[in-house]
Amino acid sequence: MSSFFSRLKKGLTRSREGLAQLIPGRDVDVLSADDWMDIEDGLIMADCGAELSTALVKSVRKRRGGSVAALKSAMLEMLPDAPPVTQATDGPFVLLVVGVNGTGKTTTIGKLATMFRAEGKSVLVGAGDTFRAAAVEQLAVWVERAGADMVRQSEGADPAAVAFDTIQRGLARAYDVVIVDTAGRVQTDRGLMDELAKVRRVITKAYPAAPHEVWQVVDGGTGQNAVVQVEKFREVAGTTGLIVTKLDGSGKGGIVLQLTEKFGLPIRYVGVGETLADLMPFNADEFVSSLLPVQSESEE
Ligand SMILES: Nc1nc2c(ncn2[C@@H]2O[C@H](COP(=O)(O)OP(=O)(O)O)[C@@H](O)[C@H]2O)c(=O)[nH]1
Ligand SMILES: [Mg+2]
Secondary structure, eight states: HHHHHHHHHTTTTTHHHHHHSSSOTTTOOOOOOHHHHHHHHHHHTSSOOOOHHHHHHHHHHHHHHTOHHHHHHHHHHHSOOOOOOOOOSSOOOEEEEETTSSSSSSHHHHHHHHHHHTTTTOOEEEOOHHHHHHHHHHHHHHHHHHHEEEOOOTTOHHHHHHHHHHHHHHTTOOSSSEEOOOOOOOOOHHHHHHHHHHHHHHHHOOOOTOEEEEEEEEGGGGGHHHHHHHHHHIIIOOEEEEEOOHHHHHOOOOHOOOOHHHHHOOOOEESSSSSGGGGGEEEEEHHHHHHHSSSOOOOO
C-alpha cells in the first residue's frame, strides 16, 4: 500500500467508519431497504450530496443486485479516467491556478513546481496574489524550495500585469512550465471575477495557446460550499480541472464524487496534508477504497 494511499485512507476514516457502522458486514450481499436507507444517510454525511446519494443507492439497488461491492463499482464508474493534460507544443506549458483564499492554491503550486522540477523541467511562477505582501513571501519560500523562479511585483500591483510579465518572461527565456498564482477573495465579489477574467485574457494575449490548463483548488473540508465555488469560478476562469485539498482531516471525501458528477471536470490531484509529499495524482480506485469500508473483488 503506498504511503499516500494510507494517508488518504486515514484522512477519510471518519467517512468510512461512519459508513461501516451502517453497513452490516461485508458478507451481506443483499441488504434490506432499511440498510440502504442508512447507507444513503451515511453517503450524505460523507458529503456525497443528497441528490447523488439517493441516485446512487437507487441505481445500485435496482440494477446491480444491491450489494456493497456494487456500490463501490457504481462509484468507480462515476470517476472516469481523466483525459490527458493539454500539452504545450510551441512554448511553455502554462497553468493558471484559481480558487477561493485559503483553499491551498499557493501550497499546491509549491508542490506542483517541485514535481515539475523533479522531472527536470524549468519552472517559472507568477505571484498573482498581490493583495498581501505575505502571500508573495509565502509563494517565494515554496518557489525557492522547489528550485523554480518567480516573477513578482510590488504589493497592490495589478494581477493581470503580473500574469502578463510572467508569460512574457516564460516565453523569452523558454521555460518548460509557467504557473500563475492568483488571489481568491470571496467568490461573490464581482471584482474578483472581473479580475480573473482579465488575468486569463491577458495570458492569452501574450501567448495565444495559453493557458493550457486552468486548475481550481477546492478545500475538501468545506462541503457543499466547494460545489458553489466551482460553479462560480468555472465560466469566468475557464476551469479545466480540479484539485481537492485537505482530504486528510475532513472525513468528507464524498465531495469528490459530487464535484465530478456535477461538473464533469477531471480531478487532477488530491491533497492530504501540508508537506511536499502530500499532493498526489488522483486515483479513483484508491479513493473509493479509502471511502468505503469494503474491499473490491480484485482485493479479495
Ligand atoms: N491539512 C492540509 N492543509 C493544507 C492542504 N493544502 C493546503 N493546506 C493548508 O491550507 C492553508 C492555506 O493554504 P494556501 O496555499 O495559503 O491557500 P491559498 O490562500 O489558496 O493560496 C495553509 O496553512 C496550508 O498549509 C492539505 O492538503 N491538507
Ligand atoms: Mg495564496
